[in-house]
Amino acid sequence: MTGQEGRVRDVTGVILAGGESSRMGSDKALLTIDGVSFLERIRQTLSGVLGDVVISARDEIGYSVPGARVIGDVYKNCGPLAGIHAALLAIPTSRAFIVSCDLPLVTPEACLRMLTTEAPDDVVVARRESRLQPLFGLYHKKILPELERSLRQNRFSVLDFLDGVDVTIVDLGPSAGLVNVNTPGEYADILPATRRYFTTAPSPLS
16 A cells, blocks of 8 residues: 555565674674665665654664664564564554665665565565575565464574465566675675765655
8 A cells, every 4th residue: 555655554664683793793784874874774765665664673772763663572682583573563564574784775666666566475575686685575464473483493594484484586686776785895895886876865755
């Protein structure tokens, strides 16, 4: 369902943040491009296409971002699967659009492509150049029982979880901005590349 401003109203945007960032050595969500944090960039992009955006993190006091409440994990220290679970429990809509905080270049057009895909399945995720992106996709609340079961059984792999539910895969090209930034080298590589996507912070769609 699309609102009068062109934003999708029956899906909540969820930014997954608060991971260990062990390969980066510092919190990826707070890294900046042109002075704007990854977290804020993604929030601005999602706010242009969705009516509501929240942040899913290990605890509710880890981040302060204007215009986005923070949802703390129910199952602590269990990775992104716990973040998806906590978000689906807390949001008012039946579906969450999950975006990892290590995707700072993702474009509004890519988000809209995902949001407008007609799919009856439990989950819709993106794929770019044969690589699945499980943390860029739509997740329905009806998977909550299976999420609970996986977390209680200490099965925390998102890819393994997807093997047990119905999934639609959407192929996206290089212009989607699906570039994961997990290491200092990858961070250095994307800084010049950002000029292909944004000159400053991304502008919301009108």
